[in-house]
Amino acid sequence: MLKAPSIRALVVLALLGALFLALPAYVGAYGLKFATRMIILAIFVVSLDFILGLAGLVSFGHAAFFGVGAYAVYFVSSESEAANVFVALGAGVAGAAVAALLIGAFVCLTRGFYFIMVTLAAAQMMFSLFHDTDIAKGSDGAYIMIKPDLTIGATTLIDFDNRTTFYYVCLALLVASVLALFWLARTPFGRIVQGLKANETRLSALGYNVYQFKLAAFVVAGAFAGLAGALFACIDGFVTPELFSWHQSGLAIMMAVLGGAGTLFGPILGVLAYVSLEETLKTASLVGSFVADHWRLGTGATLVVAVLLSPDGLAGFLRGKTVPKKVEPLKDVMPAAAPRKARALATRDLSKSFGGLRAVDGVTADFAPDLVHAIIGPNGAGKTTFTNLLSGAFRPTAGQILVDGENIAGWPAHKIARRGVGRSFQRTNIFATFTVEENARIAAQAETPSVFRLSEGTARENQIAKVAHALSVVGLADRAGAVAGAMSNGEQRQLEIAMLIAGGGGILILDEPLAGMGPEETRRVVELLRDLKSDHTIILIEHDMDAVFAVADTLTVLALGRLIAHGSPDEVRRDEKVISAYLGGHAPAQGKGAPA
Amino acid sequence: MSLILVQILNGLQYGLLLFLAASGLTLVFGILGVINLAHGSFYMIGAYMALTLTSYTGDIFLALAAGIPLAFLIGMAIEWLFVRHLYKRDHLQQVLLTFALILVFNEAQQSIWGNYPKSIPMPSYLSSSISLTPELGYSVYRLALMAICVGLALLMMFVIQKTRVGRLIRAAESNPEMVEALGFDSRVLFRVVFAAGAALAAAAGMLAAPVESAYPGIGERVLIISFVVVVIGGIGSIRGAFLGSLLIGLADAFGKVFVPKFSSVLIYALMALVLVLRPNGLFGRS
Amino acid sequence: MSANSLLEARAIDAFYGASHVLRGVDFRVGRGETVSLLGRNGMGKTTLLRTLMGLVPARGGEIRFDGDDIKGRRPSAVARAGVGFVPEGRGIFPNLSVEENLIFAEREGPGGRRDWTREAIYQLFPRLLERRANWGNQLSGGEQQMLTIGRALMSNPTLLMVDEATEGLAPMVREDIWRTLRLIAERGVAIVVVDKNLDDLKKLCRRHVILVKGEVVFDGPTGELAARDDFVRSQLGL
16 A cells, blocks of 8 residues: 655655745746646646556546646636636636546446556547537637636735746645645545555455446546646646647656656656656757757657666655564454344355356255355366355356345345455455555445545544454454565465454355465364354355364255255265265265365 | 448448458457557558558559568567567556557657658559449549458458467467467467567558558557457457447548538547447457 | 486476475476376465476476476477476367367477377267367366367377366266376376376376475375375375
8 A cells, every 4th residue: 555655755855845946046937837837747647646556547548637627727717807716727627527527437347458448549539529629729729818816806816827926836736736645545545446456356345336436536536637737728828639639648657657656756756757858858969969859769768668677667766665564463352243234145046157158057055144154066066156156246147145035146246245245265365565454454444335435434443443353363463564465375365354354244255265274274264263153154165174074064065066965064974966976986074175 | 322322432441441450459459468559650650661662662562562571570570679578567567668669650750751741652553433323433442442451351360260370369369378388489479460460550551551641640540549449349359340440430431421520529439338338349258 | 317207307496476385396207107196285286287387487496308408498398398288277278169179289299209190089089079160168077178188189298297187077077087098198108197086096197296385295106105095195185
């Protein structure tokens, strides 16, 4: 998750801040305009970093919102009178936010390659809209006759026509924007936004509607881009469809990555570096006329080299020394008892087909509350598909899934999670870049998964208690500060169970929780499962037969997608069908282990 | 009536050219897993190669014969120099590097050929028009262009469905690791696929040059529309690219007549519609 | 390396992400020899096969095949040197027909051997002949497994590495796979098998290797395996 900048970075930023504060006293009109442009660009690129670096969404159409912000100022300005500064900038922010909401509603349906292409296409559509039609004088661009100002009574407090005033307004807004986005990233909302980048699947399995969070982050970033656009329109008082150009979006990504995406301050350095590079390459007296004539070749080539050599950007050089912080082991506190969200699970004729293959074929089974139910069967028997149906990762082809009698078949994963069904994954599925505590925190926060939670509010104490309790229970209380991705496989699997406990689901589906664990860890998890069943219904998929027989109250055997036995371990052990189909003539207790 | 016929022909012609460009883009996605923003630059290079090579050889078809292999070689060089470093990197870095390549290509184009649009002569023997209906004539070159595009599309389908290279391509699409474990050097395969995509895009640019001339920014226009085609058709699907291209070609042709100012917007609206109805495109895998 | 070694790996280390999966593994296979690779879940069996194949980089040690150093070579080079690979999960090409899957891998083996042709594969697996026009994804699990084995043989390997070939198959089909593997071994192809069914492995393989936590804890012939039954059962978790 987003860390506060290191001391070294703060020093650099403070020096830059001082430099920019003093700048108007030393440079002429051209220099001031140049600096203003750079500051506005920085607001734009920092806003991009919010979705690009923090949420991990590569938007190639961010200029769309920059352009909308600029045009909004044009629309609210009249030819005879200056627009109010707040109206002008407000219109830019609001216009861009609305555009981001409309465009985001489509693009947030997609991911990966599609997201990149669709955001690019959306921005290009905006370009066409302003370029091909007569809106705001079409391809010629349009002038804002009188720049916005702030006049109260007869005194003009702020006049954007005054270059120095305007410069300081921009500088102040840059600082405010960075601080605001930084603050937002540290709220519960921001935590989930960063979770999007770290592990989207996990988020929805915890009960978060990822679409809403993506869209919200997209709108936030769009609104700040709109602010930058609105300011940009006030530099020359001129707006043109080129503001929407996809080159603009591409350069913004360049600068964000060059400076260090995902840090929120790195992009400022990226802007400075890129703009300085461009200026230097354009200056014939510095680089010779040949290079200056072909400066684009130089910037392009420099960027190619930068991408290939340095994935972390300039902010990487300003990273503080990573001294692992000593974290006191969390004290186990019992969180306030919450009403149990779900207890009993059952399936009726549950089926799933992939093409012609019936991976799960008419499974009917009842899983009574507060017991451990193990599901076993050879690989390819459909166990994981079965759990994916229960948790909503796959949509059933037919049949019902009943949680306390309510049919949840076909619900999206996040809704099922909110109904009280938590799951772990066959391959460990955590937020690798988050600390152990932050992982558990995201799970605990899922009790109120609404989008705009900007403060922890009254739930804070209880969430912290839940986190402490869950981590203590699985034995990770002393590892709270460790980065999850750097822990051993066994510890990561324990963390997954802690997340389920903190998430508060009443029904827990554990897909091979013991895979890759040593004997000591295995014993501990088996103990833990015994404890947990006092107030959880547990569905356990496991290959380790010793563990299964040690902990399971019922056994369900799947083979080729069908349920071939369901009952107490002893009954199943003696079942002829099980012995021939699954255990292949071996006595049950010596059944196969698990895949390597 | 004849207006509609002309627009159908224009739409098909545009769509077929788009298909040549978009099929390479979708193949490179599907097999190499790389999002190549510089793909449009190959189209641009094609258009300008048509200019230069036609001036040497005197004929666009001779230029084509020389230009396609040349584009293939350029594609191989670009893959070897830059793209191969991207296979294990994330989308963001792919986007960045290929975007930077666009800047380089654009500057190279302006340095070599300048900023002004250049027209490329049609071969004299095809510059006439034939009458489709008593009152309607249509350029013979455009018809020939369509025939060549159809020929290239069929050739590509044949290669993919029936030849050894095609089997490799299809296998690599589903399981590149297994292709490697069965003794095929995937580096070679990737280079060939990338170069073939580049050659197809350049071929489209060359064929189109006598009709639409060569000008700066031509490649980016094609790139963005190719993205729309790929989104509509579904990533990695040649069939989807074919259908998407024709759809976009026709939508563009009719949009220009009936809603001239909104014809571009119409195309994006079409994409948005497909996206809502089928988020993975018409032929995309979920 | 000893004169009749086909594959000889010494002191192999390998990592999966951050975890150290193989720790100084020694592993050898003689010409025409059949060796089983045993161990519980997560002990490194699959990683060992993938490392030998070149799909996972070996960090230390050396790997020689047929006298050549193959450590650090690309998987394709290892395959061309004569190693056939049947991965866990089968890895058939779903968008190629059965026949295309086979033709795909067709090649001369080391020394120009062409023992395995399509006809030979169809003789081995008559089911595949019936289904040769079907797409890969239209096959049952057993048929897919046959196809993967047949496809690996089409490259005329001198060593066949088989990972969990009977996993998830019905008992009858499993029996079929085991019989076929024995036939292949009789034709002189060396085989390394990862599987869970100890009894079947004893029938196929002359030598057995047990991995525990990425280290070899047992390497001996079938007789010794039977003699140390308690130790073996405890190591395999039976």
